[in-house]
Amino acid sequence: xxxxxxxxxxxxxxxxxxxxxxxxLRGIDFDVEKGESVAIIxxxxxxxxxxxxxxxxxxxxxxxxxKINGTDATKLKSRQLNKIRCLKFGFVFQQFFxxxxxxxxxxVMLPLKIAGVRKSQRKRRAMKALKxxxxxxxxxxxxxxxxxxxKQRVCIARALVNSPSVIFADEPTGNLxxxxxxxxxxxxxxxxxxxxxxxxxxxxxxLARRCSRxxxxxxxxxxx
Amino acid sequence: xxIIDVISTANSNLLRNKSRFILTIxxxxxxxxxxxxxxxxxxxxxxxxxxxxxxxxxEGYLEIMPASTMENLGGGGLDIMGDxxxxxxxxxxxxxxxEFFTQKDIDKIREIAGVESxxxxxxxxxxxxxxxxxxxxxxxxxxxEMPSDSLNVDMAAGRMVDLNNGKAEIAITDKFxxxxxxxxxxxxxxxxxxxxxxxxxxxxxxxxGATISGVMNPNVVGFGRAWINDAAGNELHDIATAGLxxxxxxxxxFAVAQLTDDYLTDEKVTEVKDKLKDMGYxxxxxxxxxxxMKSFFDAVxxxxxxxxxxxxxxxxxxxxxxLFMAVQERTREIGLMKAMGLGKGKIRLMFSLEAVAxxxxxxxxxxxxxxxxxxxxxxxxxxxxxxALPGFVLVKFDIITLIVICLIVMAIAFLxxxxxxxxxxKLDPIEALRYE
Ligand SMILES: Nc1ncnc2c1ncn2[C@@H]1O[C@H](COP(=O)(O)OP(=O)(O)OP(=O)(O)O)[C@@H](O)[C@H]1O
Ligand SMILES: [Mg+2]
Numbered sequence: 001x002x003x004x005x006x007x008x009x010x011x012x013x014x015x016x017x018x019x020x021x022x023x024x025l026r027g028i029d030f031d032v033e034k035g036e037s038v039a040i041i042x043x044x045x046x047x048x049x050x051x052x053x054x055x056x057x058x059x060x061x062x063x064x065x066x067k068i069n070g071t072d073a074t075k076l077k078s079r080q081l082n083k084i085r086c087l088k089f090g091f092v093f094q095q096f097f098x099x100x101x102x103x104x105x106x107x108v109m110l111p112l113k114i115a116g117v118r119k120s121q122r123k124r125r126a127m128k129a130l131k132x133x134x135x136x137x138x139x140x141x142x143x144x145x146x147x148x149x150x151k152q153r154v155c156i157a158r159a160l161v162n163s164p165s166v167i168f169a170d171e172p173t174g175n176l177x178x179x180x181x182x183x184x185x186x187x188x189x190x191x192x193x194x195x196x197x198x199x200x201x202x203x204x205x206x207l208a209r210r211c212s213r214x215x216x217x218x219x220x221x222x223x224x
Numbered sequence: 225x226x227i228i229d230v231i232s233t234a235n236s237n238l239l240r241n242k243s244r245f246i247l248t249i250x251x252x253x254x255x256x257x258x259x260x261x262x263x264x265x266x267x268x269x270x271x272x273x274x275x276x277x278x279x280x281x282x283e284g285y286l287e288i289m290p291a292s293t294m295e296n297l298g299g300g301g302l303d304i305m306g307d308x309x310x311x312x313x314x315x316x317x318x319x320x321x322x323e324f325f326t327q328k329d330i331d332k333i334r335e336i337a338g339v340e341s342x343x344x345x346x347x348x349x350x351x352x353x354x355x356x357x358x359x360x361x362x363x364x365x366x367x368x369e370m371p372s373d374s375l376n377v378d379m380a381a382g383r384m385v386d387l388n389n390g391k392a393e394i395a396i397t398d399k400f401x402x403x404x405x406x407x408x409x410x411x412x413x414x415x416x417x418x419x420x421x422x423x424x425x426x427x428x429x430x431x432x433g434a435t436i437s438g439v440m441n442p443n444v445v446g447f448g449r450a451w452i453n454d455a456a457g458n459e460l461h462d463i464a465t466a467g468l469x470x471x472x473x474x475x476x477x478f479a480v481a482q483l484t485d486d487y488l489t490d491e492k493v494t495e496v497k498d499k500l501k502d503m504g505y506x507x508x509x510x511x512x513x514x515x516x517m518k519s520f521f522d523a524v525x526x527x528x529x530x531x532x533x534x535x536x537x538x539x540x541x542x543x544x545x546x547l548f549m550a551v552q553e554r555t556r557e558i559g560l561m562k563a564m565g566l567g568k569g570k571i572r573l574m575f576s577l578e579a580v581a582x583x584x585x586x587x588x589x590x591x592x593x594x595x596x597x598x599x600x601x602x603x604x605x606x607x608x609x610x611x612a613l614p615g616f617v618l619v620k621f622d623i624i625t626l627i628v629i630c631l632i633v634m635a636i637a638f639l640x641x642x643x644x645x646x647x648x649x650k651l652d653p654i655e656a657l658r659y660e
């Protein structure tokens with residue numbers, strides 16, 4: 001059996017309290033193996049993002065256990081959770097979330113800054129990440145001046161700059177046309193082939209098909 | 225994140241909205257500047273008083289007045305405005321209340337242990353002065369009897385009047401050298417002048433001769449008065465009061481006393497003052513008078529400092545507002561950084577540092593402009609109202625006080641930053657990222 005990076009057991013997530021409460025996840029069991037690429041697919045509102053946030057330790061489940069490399073994440077202190085997210089995870093979001101007035105380079109260096117990497121190393125590593133997404137010539141540009149596809153490539157550079165073991169992507173192609181989306185897909189698949197575990201929430205069937213495994217979510221449950 | 229990166233991030237975040245940054249800093253600056261300037265004036269004025277008084281001497285010299293006079297001077301403030309309570313007249317009280325000194329009173333004071341000498345202080349005034357040797361132009365002059373030879377006055381030439389000299393003497397200020405027709409201070413010494421005095425009953429003016437014993441440098445003792453000795457004082461007094469009943473002639477509202485050499489310690493002086501108090505007098509040493517003067521200036525500068533403090537409080541509300549806006553604007557960014565593993569403490573620190581930086585730049589601006597204002601104010605003051613008092617530096621900065629003010633302003637800014645910093649650190653990353 002291969003190494004299990006993330007394992008989820010009996011996950012429930014309820015938003016809100018009493019009368020307005022909504023159970024977004026209703027018992028999810030699933031493991032992610034090292035080096036896998038998992039596509040989480042399903043209708044809007046089915047709970048895909050919620051699941052991804054829980055797996056990425058951004059949120060706490062109402063019930064159930066999430067283990068990262070075998071350690072129970074619910075038992076970890078927030079400082080340790082921060083450390084895992086900082087050093088082991090990379091994130092790509094649909095709306096990019098960049099600092100538009102800052103330079104491309106500074107945006108890519110942000111995770112390294114948070115991780116406390118020395119200044120001399122930051123630039124070198126960020127440039128390497130930008131080279132992978134073929135945007136090293138735009139390093140000095142303002143993030144705002146890039147096209148949507150370029151922005152998302154910068155976000156991918158930012159996600160891989162700290163050499164994570166897992167990259168989480170929530171609808172990475174959602175804001176892009178199919179041609180630019182294709183380029184993002186290629187990049188993500190390429191990273192996965194280089195050994196980074198990929199967990200991607202997507203509506204894009206093309207991207208889903210290229211992943212090694214697809215998980216269908218319906219009404220907070222995994223469809224068999 | 226390394227602390228150095230938190231600091232540099234906080235600093236560059238501040239500059240993102242430059243106009244807001246500058247306006248917030250201006251508010252801090254106004255408060256800091258006001259406080260720096262008022263404490264600077266306080267330091268300057270008190271420093272000058274101290275310097276002057278250190279050279280004044282006056283050890284063992286006491287000014288004595290009836291306790292009731294003192295009350296009227298100090299406590300009666302609102303009475304003058306007709307706001308005092310109506311008091312029933314009591315003949316008993318009136319009888320015990322001493323309002324002026326008689327020879328008997330002076331004798332009693334002389335009997336107190338430790339009092340070497342005491343005398344009633346006569347208020348003298350002259351109509352005008354003119355030089356016998358010069359052009360004989362007449363000038364108005366403020367004069368006073370030199371109360372004690374224990375007071376030191378800085379002389380430009382000659383010496384202070386000799387209280388024991390039977391001949392009339394006068395010590396003039398250097399302002400009178402030229403008007404009286406002398407070449408310089410040395411030239412004025414030992415020259416004869418005439419003082420004119422008016423009889424209080426007839427209004428008739430009589431001239432009296434006096435010798436210039438010396439010329440004084442500008443000083444605060446007597447605020448620019450010319451000093452005369454007892455011989456001159458008695459002569460002027462006699463002419464002024466000639467024809468008046470003796471009781472009125474000899475009325476004196478002040479008395480001065482000199483303590484013996486073994487009564488100069490604080491305890492001994494207090495002992496004498498207490499005895500005088502029991503007799504219905506109030507006595508003040510030179511130190512007491514300096515103290516009164518200083519507490520007056522302290523009160524004035526305190527009020528101004530309070531205004532500065534109020535401005536600072538308003539500025540700190542500005543800081544709170546600025547940072548709340550910054551948290552609002554950067555919600556997503558904060559969420560993203562938290563998602564990427566930046567701890568709560570660091571985010572809180574980042575915003576607290578932004579607040580401190582606002583305070584810091586405000587106070588730096590305050591210090592810089594205060595130094596400019598100091599130069600301008602001192603220059604203007606030296607040219608105008610302090611012209612007669614060389615060595616009087618109006619505004620003076622004390623480095624410790626400056627540092628303390630800087631630290632206090634930054635502490636206030638830090639406190640103002642705690643609320644927004646807390647809000648930022650508590651942001652939920654998921655909600656922040658969903659925030660439109
Ligand atoms: N903070 C919240 N409070 C209350 N309900 C929430 C909250 N977040 C999500 N939900 C609800 O949980 C359900 C699942 O939301 P989620 O964002 O996981 O959907 P999704 O599958 O990612 O949909 P989409 O494809 O549109 O992004 C939705 O019905 C949503 O309304
Ligand atoms: Mg979603």
